[in-house]
Amino acid sequence: MREDLTVLRHRPFRRLFLSRALQLLGSSIAPIALAFAVLGMPGGSATTLGLVLFARSAAQVLLLLFGGVIADRLPRARVMVFANLLAFVSQAGMALVLSADAGGVPALFALATLNGASTALFLPAAAGILPQVVTRDRLQAANALIRLSRSAATIGGAGLAGVLVSAFGADRALAVSAVLFALSTLYLRGIVAQAPAARPSTPRMLTDLRDGWREFTSRRWLWQVVIQFSVLNACFNGGIYVLGPVVADDRLGGAAAWSVIVTAQAVGFVAGGLVAMRIRPRFPMRTATLATFGFVPPFLLLALGAPVWLIAVSTLLNGVCSDIFEVLWSTGLQQHVPQEALSRVSSYDALGSFVLGPLGLALVGPVSAVVGVERTLAACAVLALLVNTATLLSHSVRDLPGRPTAPTSAPAPSGEARNA
Template sequence: MEKTAAPLPARRVTPLRNAPFRRFVTASLISATGSAMAPLALAYSVIEQGGGAGALGVVLATNSVPTTVFLLVGGVLADRVSRSRLLFLGNLLAAAAQGALAVTVATGHATTTSIAVCGFLSGTALAFTVPATQGAVAQIVPAEQLQQANALLRLPSNAVKVLGPAVGGVVVAFSGPAWALAWDALTFAVAAFLLLGLRLNAPVTAGSALGDLRKGWAGFWSRTWLWTYTASGTVLVAAWLAGFQLLGPVVAAERYAGARDWGLVAGAFSAGLLAGAVVCLRWRPYRLMVVAVAAGAPLAAPLLVMGWGLPLPWLLLAALLAGIGLDVAIVTWTTAFQQHVPQGELGRMSAFNSVGERLAIPLGYLLTALATGVWEDRTVLVACAGLIVAATVLNLCVRDLYRVNATRD
C-alpha cells in the first residue's frame, strides 16, 4: 500500500511580507532616530540661550500640556478621517515646528518663548498622531498578525532608544543642538510622506463630532476591561515615573556611584525593553489582557531594590526584568486593544486611554514632591512599589479581563 507523505507544517506569515506594514515600520524607525536625540538637543537649546531649570520646565510643560488637551480631538478625528492623512499632517506639523526651532537656534535668535511655541506645536502634532497610530496598524495588518506586528514596531524603536541618546550627545557636543533638531525635523518630514503613501480609507462615521465623542465615552465606559486597565495604568505609571525617573537618580547619588551607576541602570532597563520585544516575537499568549496586566508588576522590582538599599548587581537585574515586563505589557495590551475594539472606535478609545496615562505624569511628580517632604526617599520608593503591586493585583481581580483573549490564525 502506497504511503502518503505527511503534509509540511504551514509557514507562519510575517507582517513584514505586507508592503504597507513595511512602509509603516520604516517611517516609525526613521522618526525614532530623530526623536531619540530631540530631548537632549532641546535641553541644551534652552541652556545655551541662558535659561535654567525654570525655563526648561516651562518649555517641557508647553510641549506636554497640548498633547493632553487635544488628545480627545485627535481621537475623534482618527475615527472620522483617513488615518494615513492624519498621520501625514501630524508629522508634517512636527517637522515644521522642529525645523523652525533648528533655524532659530542655529541663527542665535532662540528665546524661551520661541522654543516654547515650537514645543507647543510639536505637542499638538503628537495629540493627533497618537490616536491614529493604533488604528492605522489595525487597518494594515490582519488581526491574527497584530502581536507580531506590534513587537516588530517596538524592536527597532527600542534599539534606537539605547543608541539615540548617546549619538545625540556626540552630535550636540561637537556640532551644537541645532543640527540634532534639524535631523529630527527631517525625520518627521520623511516619515510624513511615507505614511501618506499608505492611503488608508477613512472609517465610516455618521453624526456630529460632539456626538461621536459622547458615543466614544459610552463605549469606553461599557468596556470594563478597558477603563479598569486605564485606571490601574494611571496609578502604575505615576508610581513608576515618580520612583524610577524622579527619585532614582537622587538615590543613585546617595547610595550608589551617582551618574555612572545610574547610566548602567538605565542601560539595563533599555536592554530589557529590547529583550521584551524579542520575547513577543516568539511567544503568543492566549490571555492577552491578563498577561498585559501581570507583566507590569516587575516595574516594582527596581524601586524595592533601591528602597531596601541592595547592591548594584541586584538593581541592574531588577531594571532588566522591569524593561522586559514593560515591553511585554505594551505589546500584549496594544494587541488586545486592536483586536477587541471596532475599527471605527479605535481613535477615541486610544485617546481616552492616553489621557489617563498622561495625567499620571504630573500627578506622580506632584505626589512625590509632597511625600518626600514627610518621608525619606527610600520609604517613598517602597510605597511606590507597593502601589504598582496593588494596582496590578486589583486589576487582575476584574473578571472582564479574562474574556479579552488573542485572535488565533
C-alpha cells in the same frame, strides 16, 4: 521568529514600519537636544527647561481627545502625515531659533506647544491604523516589530543625540531630528487605503467624543487597566524618573551608575519585544497584567540601597515586562474595539493612563522631603503591588479571550491596506 518577520513582506506595513522607525528615532533625539539647548541658553535652568517641557506635555494631553476624533473621521495615514509635518516645522523652528539666537524661551515655548499638538494628533492615528494594514492573525507580530523599532530607536537615538550635541551643537541635533520626521512622512505618503466602514453622517465633535466614551466605558477590562496605569505611571514618573537619579547621586556613584540602570531597561525593552513576538497566550490580558508586577522590584531595590548591578537586573526585567504588556495591550485593543472607534478609544486610553503622571512628578519631591526617599519609594512599591493585584483579580481582565467572540468589524483582506 522567521515566520513572524514575514509581515514585513507586506508593502503597506513595511512602509509603516520604516516610517515609524524614522519617526521614533527623531523623537528620541529631540528631547535630549532640546534639554541641552535650553540649559545652554543665557539664564537657562531646570525651571526654564521644565516650562518648555510643560508646554509640550500640556498641549499633548489637552488635544489627545481631539486627535482621536480627527483620526476616526479622516484617513489615518493622512492625519499621521499632517502630524509629522507639524513636528518637522516645530523642530526645524527650534533649530532656527537656537542657531539665530532669536526669540529665546518664548519662541521655544510656542514651538514646544506645536510639537505637543503634533503628538496628540499622531498617537491616536498610529494606534488605529495597524489593523487596517495587516490581517488580524499578524497583529501581534506587527505590534512587536514596532515596539522593537521603538526600543532600538531609544537606545540609538540617545547615543546619536549625545554625539550630535557634542560635535555639532544642540541646534543641529534638532535639525537632524526634523529631517528624520520629514523622511518618515515620505514613507507614510505611500500608504493608500480606504475607510473600514462608511459612516452615515458626520456628527458633531461632541457626539463623536460621547460615542468614543461609550465604547471606552462599555469594556470593563479596558478602563480597569487604564486606571491601573494611571496609578503606575504616577508612581513610576515620581519614584524612578525623579527619585532614581537622587538615589544614584547620593549612594550609587552618580550619573554613570544611573546610565547603567537606564541602559539595562532599554535592553529589556528589546528582549521583551522579541518575547512578545513569539508568545500566544489564551488570555492575553491575564499575561499582560502578570507582566505589570515587573514594575515593583526597581522601587524596592532602590529603597533598600541595593547594589547597582542588582538594580540594573530589576530594570532589565521591568523593560521585558513593559514591552510584553504593551504588545499584548495594543493587540487586545485592535482586536476588541471597532476600527471606526479605535482612535477615539486609544485617545481616552492615553489620556487616562498618563493624566496622573505630572501629579507624581509634582508631589514626589515634597513627599520625600517629609517622609524620606526610601519610604516614598517603598510606598510606590506597595501602591503598585496593590493596584496590579486588584486588576488581576478582575474577571473581565483575567478572562478576556485572545479574540472577540464576534468580529468587531470586517477584517482587512489579505494584501490590501485599509484606512479610516
